[in-house]
Amino acid sequence: MRAQLERRFFLVLLITVTFGFGLVLEPFWGAIFWAAALAVIFYPLQSFLLYKLGNKPNRVAALTLLICVVMVVLPLLAIGASFVQEGISFYQRIEKGELNPEATLDKIKMAFPLVTNTLQEFGVDTDNIKQRLSEAAVAGSRLLAEKTFAVGQNAASLFLNIGLMLYLAFFLLRDGAKLVELFIVALPLGDERERMLFAKFAEVTRATVKGNLVVAVVQGVLGGIILWILDVPAPILWGVVMTFLSLLPAIGAALVWFPVALYLYSTGQWWQATVLIAYGALVIGLADNILRPLLVGRDTKLPDYIVLFSTLGGITLLGINGFVLGPLIAALFLAFWQIFITEFNQAGFSTASSSEDVAEQRMNSKTIE
Structure with missing residues (x-):
């Protein structure tokens, strides 16, 4: 009876500590997930390099991670930087009046009168649709600019998460097989x-x-x-x-x-x-x-x-x-x-x-x- 009570109490503490550890890691779940994803995606490459270079896990994991950075991380950062720059420029053009969403929608409406007349016959207020679409375009461009500004202001946090992701990915590449075996031993699923x-x-x-x-x-x-x-x-x-x-x-x-x-x-x-x-x-x-x-x-x-x-x-x-x-x-x-x-x-x-x-x-x- 005492042994059963101790076992149940231990399991309760195990679940509580595990849940608490999950809460501690919650701000970094994105970095942890993508580190695991990178390790899974590039594991075949790592296995090939291990076969070619011999049993040198640290060197092979570092080389695999370097290839991952060159092939994935750097191109995505370059695209993201271009996106931020053009997003801010696009919003500024709308603010200056160089781009007018309402005028653009008027042109589309005039170019397709049959569609406009058909919608009006079914009781659809095309002017109201035009106004809402125009407001949505302006709001969307403003949101885009705000997000791009936020990305620029939070660049330190972004690079911190990328650094943590790559740091964890190195260890997952090096020790991933051992961790999987450890989980297999620990989990009671068979x-x-x-x-x-x-x-x-x-x-x-x-x-x-x-x-x-x-x-x-x-x-x-x-x-x-x-x-x-x-x-x-x-x-x-x-x-x-x-x-x-x-x-x-x-x-x-x-x-x-x-x-x-x-x-x-x-x-x-x-x-x-x-x-x-x-x-x-x-x-x-x-x-x-x-x-x-x-x-x-x-x-x-x-x-x-x-x-x-x-x-x-x-x-x-x-x-x-x-x-x-x-x-x-x-x-x-x-x-x-x-x-x-x-x-x-x-x-x-x-x-x-x-x-x-x-x-x-x-x-x-x-x-x-």
Whole structure:
């Protein structure tokens, strides 16, 4: 009795201390998560370098991390700096009156009178829509400028988080296999189940980050290039916006290039608008339709509709980290249910079958008697 009481009390203290440690780390959960994601993504490269350079874990982990910084971190910082600069410039142009959202919406309204008349026939107040869209554009540009100013003012915090992420990633790369084995020993789920769940975590994280980021960057670059060719203002800004929106499957990048095409039509730039529509549908759209299933859906073994809904739900609930955590939670959900169906239902079926066998044996024995 005393031993059972001590065990329960210890488990309560274990849960309490673990929860408290989680609260202590809460300000750095983003850095911790992305450090783990980088370690998972670049683990195959680290394994290759270990094979080539021999058993030198510190040197190999440092080299892997250096390659990660050159391939991922520095390009993202450069794109972010350009985004901040063009975002501030865009807001300043609206403030000075060089860009007038209301006038732009008037041009679009005049260029498509059939749409305007149809909406008015159904009782839709197009003037009210125009006013709200104009206010939304101004508010959005102001919010964009505020966010970019905030990023500039919090540069020290940003670089601190990046430094912590890279610092932790080094140790996860070096000691990741040992930590996984430690978790397998500690968790009371059964070694085979734990190995499957850790493998699923690595598989989904690698596929989602690799796939979604590659697709988003490709679409953003393609969109920025065509906007630059068509001489649309702030092509880098809109290219980065398309990159972020492309994290939303199927519809993301079109939220930028389609309104721009409408604007070009309304200003009489017919061939530029037609080129943008065709380019957006065929080139940018095909990049999403071809690359995303190949890089995300196939590797995660998740159906496309689950990838779409889990990505949207993850971003809604968890922000930018949700585009990875959403599909990850969905994959773990399916993995747990697969374990339940495979193991528990089979066990129940076996028990039921054995009970039926016993009953049949009893009936046979009575018949013999």
